[in-house]
């Protein structure tokens with residue numbers, strides 16, 4: 022079974038070199054690993070929490086999408102989408118909000134930090150704090166639980182949010198009596214580079230010490246690199262590579278051999294000016310071709326939009342049926358009768374085949390479980406006799422296993438022909454459960 026990895030980036034800023042090396046590049050690499058099913062998205066609902074400038078939100082969405090794609094993300098391989106294209110996410114957020122203890126949110130670091138700042142300033146504790154900021158962790162939980170992600174790679178500042186997502190998932194599972202949600206695990210990549218910014222502190226928009234990734238072109242990148250702080254050692258004096266921010270950044274892009282050579286040059290007395298030029302050259306080798314793709318994408322926002330729409334479609338294939346199941350779980354929609362033998366006995370119903378004429382005029386049949394759930398739907402036939410013949414064939418073969426999993430659905434295959442199909446499941450576990458029910462139903466009808 023594949024591991025579902027999910028992460029999002031809030032669309033309120035312009036990606037910088039630190040975002041690329043610390044989050045985007047490792048995520049793209051992870052998405053190419055066998056056995057990984059990656060979900061990467063733009064958290065634009067989250068952007069509204071910190072940013073009320075519509076132009077900034079719109080621009081950032083384009084920049085971040087273009088950065089992922091220019092960096093080599095393959096949207097065919099991963100599910101790459103925009104949060105606000107999935108209306109099931111805010112809907113799930115509400116269901117989760119209704120099971121989340123307010124006290125849990127009171128303990129969120131981001132909220133507490135804002136309260137502390139207000140207290141220090143001598144204003145009302147909740148001054149300027151929106152409900153968006155307060156409930157932020159619930160929206161994030163909805164992002165993750167909607168797709169039943171197993172692993173969520175994030176920065177250290179997000180660890181608490183992942184713990185909250187697990188708490189909320191557990192509470193929902195417990196209240197509604199079934200493991201609807203996978204409990205997600207946080208992944209903190211120790212190996213991944215945390216880049217220093219211009220002043221040597223962690224590169225971050227909030228410290229205003231960033232090196233731009235693509236915006237402003239090679240000139241802006243170079244101008245920023247030239248502003249990285251160094252010590253006052255003169256050309257000819259040996260430099261301490263380990264304590265140099267230039268070297269830390271260089272290493273995050275270079276091979277071990279290249280890094281060793283750069284280090285030797287620093288220790289041999291290379292001047293800081295030359296070292297900065299060497300760093301620029303090394304960065305450009307990786308970034309120049311990506312920047313070209315980035316600029317091309319930025320000039321064609323329609324192309325980005327098409328890719329995002331295709332991604333949303335892929336994501337909603339899972340979100341729509343899962344949300345329907347969750348609506349039933351909480352009682353917003355009539356639940357399918359409880360599955361299982363007991364239910365079958367109570368109503369006196371058993372698994373059965375039901376023939377029908379489809380809207381397209383063809384003749385088909387369904388296999389229904391004892392609870393009335395559709396487990397298979399045959400392909401359409403021009404006349405009822407042909408459909409009947411297939412039905413009898415399936416019935417005769419009942420005990421014999423001709424069902425095969427296909428993606429998140431399954432199919433009945435006879436002599437290499439797909440003759441009937443099972444429903445699309447929300448995830449592999451649900452598909453396996455349905456498949457098991459279908460096998461049981463067929464076995465009970467065999468003969």
Ligand code: TRP
Nearest residue numbers: 027028029030031064067161164
């Ligand atoms: N809160 C995350 C951040 O600021 C972004 C985010 C939103 C996210 N939803 C998510 C990350 C779901 C991982 C999973 O970095």
